Amino acid sequence: MKTILFAVRVSDLERSLAFYTAVGYLTLATIPRDDGSSLIWLRLPDEQSVSxxxxxxxxxxxVETGGFEHFAIEIDSLAETIERLTAAGLQPGEPELPGGPDGPKTSWLVDPDGYRIELVEWPPSGAPTFP
Known part of the structure; x- marks a missing residue:
């Protein structure tokens, strides 16, 4: 079993697509529906399929975003990602060390509808594992 994707409802499709494209997502498909709604499938460059x-x-x-806490994206370099996102006109938060100096480095980003995205750079020892 594995997670395939998660979905977020957006109020302005073009605005949200521009945001997620600036984050680094690639568009795989746009699926118009008969009722006037539509879906867009995206993935990050290192992913094999829609995420x-x-x-x-x-x-x-x-769109009301209450109740949906956040999702996380693993990145290679927090400093480089913050620099790239800022240059793209986005507003990532200041770097944080929630696990102390030997833990992950994180930053937060908020999409146009208020969904929170956690950017995570794992330490050289890697992501934590659980039994």
Whole structure:
């Protein structure tokens, strides 16, 4: 068993697509629906298949993001990623060390609808493993 993708509902499809493209996602497919809604499948360059689905359903009214805490993206270099995202016009947060100096480096980014994205650079020892 494995996770395939997760989906987020977005209020402005073009704005959200521009944001996630600036983050680094690639568009795989756009799927228009008969009811006026649409789906866009995205993946990051190192992923083999779709990992994020943007769901646009204008008839459902405003997007409310309460309850969805965040999702995380593993990156190679937090400093380089923050620099690239800032140059692209995004606003990543200041670097954090939630596990102390030997733990991961993180930063937070918020998409146009308020979904929080955690950027994670694992330490040289790698990601934690659990029994």
């Amino acid at each position: 994020l689905e943007l769901v646009h359903r204008p008839a459902d009214g405003p």
